Amino acid sequence: MNTAATNAELIETKEKMQQERCSSSDRPLDPGCLLPQDAERSADQPGRAVVDFPVAAVLPAGGSGERMGLTTPKQFCSIFNRPLISYTIQAFERLPWIVMVVVVVAKDNHDLMLNIVRKFNHTKVKVVHGGTTRHRSIYNGLQAFSDSTDSSTPKPKVVIIHDAVRPFVEEDLLLKITLAAKEQGASGAIRPLVSTVIATTSESYLDHSLERAKYRASEMPQGFLYDIIFQAYQRCSEFDLEFGTECLHLALQYCGTNARLIEGPPTLWKVTYKRDLAAAEAIIKETLSVSACIIAEAEEEAVELAKTLQKNLNMMETDVIPCGKESNVQYLSKTRNFIHISASASSSLWVLEMVKCFEDIDHARLYPVVIVWVQLSMTKQSADSQETDEFMALASEVKQRNVLLYGIKIDHSKEWHPVWSSAAVAHLLQAWTCCAFRDALLHTSELEQWQRSLERLGQITLVLIRDRNMALTGQMLHV
Numbered sequence: 456m457n458t459a460a461t462n463a464e465l466i467e468t469k470e471k472m473q474q475e476r477c478s479s480s481d482r483p484l485d486p487g488c489l490l491p492q493d494a495e496r497s498a499d500q501p502g503r504a505v506v507d508f509p510v511a512a513v514l515p516a517g518g519s520g521e522r523m524g525l526t527t528p529k530q531f532c533s534i535f536n537r538p539l540i541s542y543t544i545q546a547f548e549r550l551p552w553i554v555m556v557v558v559v560v561a562k563d564n565h566d567l568m569l570n571i572v573r574k575f576n577h578t579k580v581k582v583v584h585g586g587t588t589r590h591r592s593i594y595n596g597l598q599a600f601s602d603s604t605d606s607s608t609p610k611p612k613v614v615i616i617h618d619a620v621r622p623f624v625e626e627d628l629l630l631k632i633t634l635a636a637k638e639q640g641a642s643g644a645i646r647p648l649v650s651t652v653i654a655t656t657s658e659s660y661l662d663h664s665l666e667r668a669k670y671r672a673s674e675m676p677q678g679f680l681y682d683i684i685f686q687a688y689q690r691c692s693e694f695d696l697e698f699g700t701e702c703l704h705l706a707l708q709y710c711g712t713n714a715r716l717i718e719g720p721p722t723l724w725k726v727t728y729k730r731d732l733a734a735a736e737a738i739i740k741e742t743l744s745v746s747a748c749i750i751a752e753a754e755e756e757a758v759e760l761a762k763t764l765q766k767n768l769n770m771m772e773t774d775v776i777p778c779g780k781e782s783n784v785q786y787l788s789k790t791r792n793f794i795h796i797s798a799s800a801s802s803s804l805w806v807l808e809m810v811k812c813f814e815d816i817d818h819a820r821l822y823p824v825v826i827v828w829v830q831l832s833m834t835k836q837s838a839d840s841q842e843t844d845e846f847m848a849l850a851s852e853v854k855q856r857n858v859l860l861y862g863i864k865i866d867h868s869k870e871w872h873p874v875w876s877s878a879a880v881a882h883l884l885q886a887w888t889c890c891a892f893r894d895a896l897l898h899t900s901e902l903e904q905w906q907r908s909l910e911r912l913g914q915i916t917l918v919l920i921r922d923r924n925m926a927l928t929g930q931m932l933h934v
């Protein structure tokens with residue numbers, strides 16, 4: 456960036472980002488906000504304005520994640536240095552119409568949870584202690600609202616219950632669940648069954664099988680009028696609290712409330728096994744890499760390279776903009792991937808200024824931001840060790856602030872291709888009499904080489920952005 460952005464511009468950008476986060480824009484910032492199926496919004500989508508009553512959420516996070524088989528409970532496992540539970544909290548907290556998020560954790564994890572809340576600046580969270588089963592934990596979470604002496608947790612009209620280990624939940628669905636819960640008393644998300652459900656005998660023989668098309672998998676989120684679900688938990692049996700797995704069932708059995716069922720997207724699935732963590736990471740990566748901003752320095756070659764790279768990155772939405780304060784700041788709110796193209800040796804000032812802007816608008820708090828610095832080298836010199844060390848040091852400095860910096864050097868020297876410039880071949884070439892033929896041949900070779908370099912540049916840039924590999928930051932790759 457040539458000139459630092461003014462505070463007013465940054466404040467404006469931050470406000471714009473907040474509006475975009477809260478709006479139904481088609482390219483939101485946060486994974487969870489943008490999943491392909493949500494682009495197809497149904498015509499009967501309820502409007503945001505209709506939520507004119509208090510809505511709170513209870514996220515049970517008091518389990519130990521036995522099926523995951525790790526020592527850390529799955530809700531505290533990290534993706535991009537951020538625990539899963541924080542992604543789920545954010546999915547609720549970002550919605551202005553959700554006033555409070557009660558997170559239920561085991562007593563031993565209380566401090567860990569408070570640290571997460573502090574570190575990721577969650578502002579609507581209240582932490583309460585869980586019980587020995589999921590139902591007991593949910594009940595504890597609901598009780599947080601029943602204490603009339605605690606003004607920090609006023610009783611909501613509708614409460615949404617959602618497992619802490621289901622990080623991808625969209626506003627559309629939360630709205631539908633909330634409105635259906637208000638109208639009907641209870642509502643829940645469902646999915647078609649993947650496998651057929653069968654009943655077995657005690658000797659492990661088939662007893663009978665269910666007609667798959669008639670049944671659905673019960674997922675989360677589920678919504679309830681607070682008074683109904685709280686009453687259901689007060690009335691239910693010890694057996695229910697110990698062995699039950701379905702909140703909708705409690706509302707039906709103990710309050711006579713039939714839940715309205717709403718089909719949700721496949722991304723609602725519950726992180727249960729190790730492979731689910733990898734799947735969650737893949738979804739986050741995919742969502743973070745839908746777009747990029749290519750910023751070209753003023754040199755003619757840099758601008759040309761930017762345009763070519765844009766063509767080669769056709770799997771992503773890209774914009775090419777000149778390096779300058781307005782454009783740079785404006786684009787901060789649109790993507791978390793930046794490709795800076797320059798023909799000069801150092802971009803460290805630009806990188807530091809960008810990182811400062813990210814900090815000012817809190818752009819890298821929740822998700823890592825990628826900067827790929829593409830250096831167009833007009834001479835055939837390879838980077839000296841001081842240059843490499845400086846780049847490494849810069850990358851490790853900005854990594855502390857969740858910015859992943861990678862470098863790619865692309866050689867565009869006017870010298871001949873190495874194969875042709877060997878002494879022997881050069882000698883032969885000098886002997887040529889037909890200069891025009893010789894020049895044409897050399898030129899073709901250079902062009903092919905350049906073409907290959909451009910293709911590799913596109914491929915490597917895409918991989919760096921998609922993979923967001925922490926270990927590769929500070930590397931200066933050569934194409």
Ligand SMILES: Nc1ccn([C@@H]2O[C@H](COP(=O)(O)OP(=O)(O)OP(=O)(O)O)[C@@H](O)[C@H]2O)c(=O)n1
Binds near residue numbers: 518519529590727
């Ligand atoms: N005593 C419990 C048990 C579960 N949960 C929460 O309920 C959600 C769904 O439960 P599940 O996937 O079964 O989580 P775990 O019980 O942790 O997993 P496992 O059954 O593999 O041990 C999770 O967010 C989990 O933390 C809870 O709050 N309190």
Ligand SMILES: O=C(CO)[C@H](O)[C@H](O)COP(=O)(O)O
Binds near residue numbers: 674675
């Ligand atoms: O999908 C659900 C429907 O309410 C629950 O998340 C599920 O039943 C939780 O059960 P468990 O803790 O045994 O995995």
